[in-house]
Amino acid sequence: MQEFEGSALNVLKMNFTISHKDGDARTCKLVLPRGTLNTPVFMPVGTMGAVKAMSPHELYEIGAEIILCNTYHMYLRPGEGTVAEAGGLHKFINWDLPILTDSGGFQVYSLSPLRKISEEGVTFRSHIDGSTHFIGPRESIEIQRALGSDIVMAFDECTPYPSSYEYTLKSLELTTKWAKTCLKYAEKPQTLFAIIQGGTYKDLRLQSAQQLRELNFEGYAVGGVSVGEPKETMHEIISYMASELPADKPHYLMGVGFPEDILAAVEAGFDMFDCVIPTRTARHGTLLTSNGRVAIRNSQFRHDHTPLDPECGCYTCRNFTRSYLNHLFRAHEILGIRLNTIHNLYFYIDFMKKIRAAIEKDSFISFKRNWLSNYLKIH
């Protein structure tokens, strides 16, 4: 792992280059002071400063290049002040590669029992102890600066699904206004991405993209998807959104998703992904393999003394059998959750590697077709 002192970080900034294009799908290199992302890239989610059940060294081992942490959660507990005291999030959690922090916007809407939006920001109650807090665009950037993440997200309003046209319009304009404030307060070496909103309304999505494009951010995210809308609606947004983003900037599709969603998004030109699916489903005993999903608790695995996926190179598949994973899950052993999580994250990261290789060989579409036909066999 490279180590950077504060001074070195100050002179380094993001560098983004497209390596290869295959249709709209592309491989890129996003160079950050703490490491390079090879895109399309998957970012494991470390909500509260830990990717659930994983150690940082296990994340290095499976090839994670970046993780995501949630600003809302770190702000409430342990507090960005504690993290800053520790020397920033990287030192606090002992992770040397890049970290992306979200803006806090999504969690304020999804987790807070009370929220009041004004032009300045959002007043909300902590889901932990009910205490009252305020975060606006300036506060979000300041919290993320204290955390010391590598990529920071502009504070947005994530409109719930469904929302009216009028509400969504008003909301995206507030998001644009806040984005301007974020630009003002963000500082190198942190890289600031904007978040496109606009709900399920195509013209509002385009309007949001246009407004934010004009502000010339270093990266663009599409937010407010996978929030309850029908899958077809999400795929429609995916299909037209990437081409509305500046081609020479990274395209990040927030909170998505299942492997089939990622394939669709890569095809449309998205570069970056995060999702809790691999870690959350692992804890519930659902394992992802190239032949589809496996519910490891099922009794059919009790006497199956073969690896979960003989083709897989992860620690779990190299060392343990389906029978043992079935036993650990039924016995509620933490090791079972750990081994499931290692496998699912390795699966996602390996999946992205295969996607990149296919793009480089101009065979992404046939890769996608073959991959899906295997994966959906027993889905």
Add this chain to the structure above:
Amino acid sequence: MQEFEGSALNVLKMNFTISHKDGDARTCKLVLPRGTLNTPVFMPVGTMGAVKAMSPHELYEIGAEIILCNTYHMYLRPGEGTVAEAGGLHKFINWDLPILTDSGGFQVYSLSPLRKISEEGVTFRSHIDGSTHFIGPRESIEIQRALGSDIVMAFDECTPYPSSYEYTLKSLELTTKWAKTCLKYAEKPQTLFAIIQGGTYKDLRLQSAQQLRELNFEGYAVGGVSVGEPKETMHEIISYMASELPADKPHYLMGVGFPEDILAAVEAGFDMFDCVIPTRTARHGTLLTSNGRVAIRNSQFRHDHTPLDPECGCYTCRNFTRSYLNHLFRAHEILGIRLNTIHNLYFYIDFMKKIRAAIEKDSFISFKRNWLSNYLKIH
């Protein structure tokens, strides 16, 4: 790790040699086909085929030489047949070093909602699904043979505390009778240990020891301690029991205990220990250090950006701070449980190393005094 084929295991047997004596404290080598135990040794407890929260490779890394698994638990789930199908417990759980299995006796008494003891064995109900089962001495040995552990324990009745003199006498005689049956059914390469019972009655303890000594087992355990009796009573039993066991055989004190108990037992001449304290307390946020116990949840650690124990060489202390451990515990992160468990087990195994070094230098008593004075400072 050494690998042994069935045929090689058949010709190898336990070899026990005393390396050094310092008073009654002693260092020994217990050579088993799958590995050598340097005693006094601590055996992490892997109740259901996993040391809670740990991977086998983490156990190798902290220097564990042997683990214990519970026959009762493995019998009920996944069943010894499933384990045998997998090629035995070592293959099932992917652990190459020695495994000791207990007899199942203790759990039958402590966990089963119903138990009926006869001369032949015990009829009991599963604590998982209420189904009825029977285990006697022959069944216990057969289950342990199917599991394929390296050291197997004779089936005993663990008398509860308190028990009457009459009941305890009758019970220890049953344990002796069962021990004879176990001797008849046990087979190499497994090494069979007897378990001394006798409750809190010194003459019954001596009687049990005498009866079992005459049967010439390869190792002797003291069971039925740390079952609710006062601490002084336990220490009294510890102090006179080891000298009643054959000097040229390993002495195993079952289910004990806190570091201060282990020191007393080593002084009396015990060689082997197992206990859930390091793993269980870790899950509850209690960390053991050479300066005493630390409740990591306490708010005093929230802003403490130093390692838990700067002198400690474990993964947790080399990589993370008290502040982060405090955060992980408060946030209910599995990583917190993992890091706490790694530290506590490393602490126990390192503690045994220090004990062995002190014995080898004929300085066990002064080591014990100094160690306790540090440890009890903030106990």
